[in-house]
Each structure stands twice: as C-alpha cells, then as structure tokens.
Amino acid sequence: MGLLSFIKEAGEKLLGHADAQAAEDPNAANQTAADAIKNYISTQGIDTSNLTVAFDGASRTVTLSGSVGDLDTKAKVKVAAGNVQGVAGVNDDGLQPDDQEVQYHDVKSGDTLSAIAKEVYGDANKYPVIFEANKPMLSSPDKIYPGQKLVIPPQS
Structure with a gap:
C-alpha cells in the first residue's frame, strides 16, 4: 500500500521526544x-516474530x-505502529500480504463509532x-480520539 499518513501529535505516548532529539547517536535513538513500537x-x-520495525526520527x-x-x-499492525505519538507515517511496502482493499478512517473531533x-x-x-x-487497540467503543486512524473492514 505504501505510505500511510498519521497525525504525529496524536496517539500512544511511547517515544520520548526530548530524548530522541537530544541523543548524540541518532541511530541508537531510532533503534x-x-x-518500543514493536x-x-x-x-x-x-505475533511480531516475523515483523521488522524501523524508525526514522528525521x-x-x-x-x-x-x-x-x-x-x-x-x-x-499498521494502525498500531502509526497511532503512536510522534509517528507521522507508516511505510508498509515490505510487509506481506498485500492489502489493496483495506480502508482507513481518520477520527475527527465529535466522531463516534456509530457515526x-x-x-x-x-x-x-x-x-x-x-x-x-x-x-485490542480499542478497549471500548467509546474510547476513540481525534487524530486516531481506524481500520474500516469491507462491508459484508
């Protein structure tokens, strides 16, 4: 599918922004x-046993x-990786299987799952x-937040 964009200010707080930016070795910070994302x-x-995750801080x-x-x-996997605060995009070109038909929805203020x-x-x-x-990324239908990206399954 390529690059999937996310709002980097929204999401789980896993990455220490100050630590990553102040690190003397950017490769170590990226690793x-x-x-943390994996x-x-x-x-x-x-199951992440066959998954490789890389991060580019720049x-x-x-x-x-x-x-x-x-x-x-x-x-x-894609939405879990992208719904992390500080992540602006997820590139899945090297991830199998291919997923041409999956849709996503960016949650806006006031959105509910019903809406x-x-x-x-x-x-x-x-x-x-x-x-x-x-x-399990959503623990309750009421716990969505603006900027979150959700998987929208095909209509059955």
Missing part, C-alpha cells in the same frame, strides 16, 4: 523507538517489513464491526 504492537496481542516514519498472518493482522458506521455502511448499528476490527 530504541523502533523497539513492543507496543506485541502488547496488542499480535521523517518520523515507521517502516514495516516481513510478514504477518493475514490482511486483518496487517491492518492492525462512522453510518457514514461508511449507511447503518449506525454496524459500529461493532469497526470496533471488532480495531480490537
């Missing part, structure tokens, strides 16, 4: 950030490579479909 993905219940971009089991897992479901599927009562596609 520390990549390790660990965060793993805490979401996703462009604030995460690069994912390797393989994950299926398209649903790939989408979750997003109505916009995407025409039925607000289909919000559990979006919630399930974004678990």
Whole structure:
C-alpha cells in the first residue's frame, strides 16, 4: 500500500521526544523507538516474530517489513505502529500480504463509532464491526480520539 499518513501529535505516548532529539547517536535513538513500537504492537496481542520495525526520527516514519498472518493482522499492525505519538507515517511496502482493499478512517473531533458506521455502511448499528476490527487497540467503543486512524473492514 505504501505510505500511510498519521497525525504525529496524536496517539500512544511511547517515544520520548526530548530524548530522541537530544541523543548524540541518532541511530541508537531510532533503534530504541523502533523497539518500543514493536513492543507496543506485541502488547496488542499480535505475533511480531516475523515483523521488522524501523524508525526514522528525521521523517518520523515507521517502516514495516516481513510478514504477518493475514490482511486483518496487517491492518492492525499498521494502525498500531502509526497511532503512536510522534509517528507521522507508516511505510508498509515490505510487509506481506498485500492489502489493496483495506480502508482507513481518520477520527475527527465529535466522531463516534456509530457515526462512522453510518457514514461508511449507511447503518449506525454496524459500529461493532469497526470496533471488532480495531480490537485490542480499542478497549471500548467509546474510547476513540481525534487524530486516531481506524481500520474500516469491507462491508459484508
């Protein structure tokens, strides 16, 4: 799919901005950030044994490579990596399998999963479909925030 953009001011606070910018060795800072992001993905219940995560502090971009089991897992890996404060983009060109059909939604102020479901599927009562596609990153249908990127599964 290529580069997926994120709002770098939104998301989980894993990266110490001052530490990363003040580090004398940018390669070490980038590796520390990549390790933190991979660990965060793993805490979401996703197998990261075949996943490689790299971080470029200058462009604030995460690069994912390797393989994950299926398209649903790939989408979750991408949003988990991107929904980290300080990450502006996720490049998944090296990550398998290919995912041409996955859609995403950028949460805006005032959005609810019901409103997003109505916009995407025409039925607000289909919000559990979006919630399930974004678990375990979402712990509750009410816990979304502006700037977050959500996976929108195809309509069944």
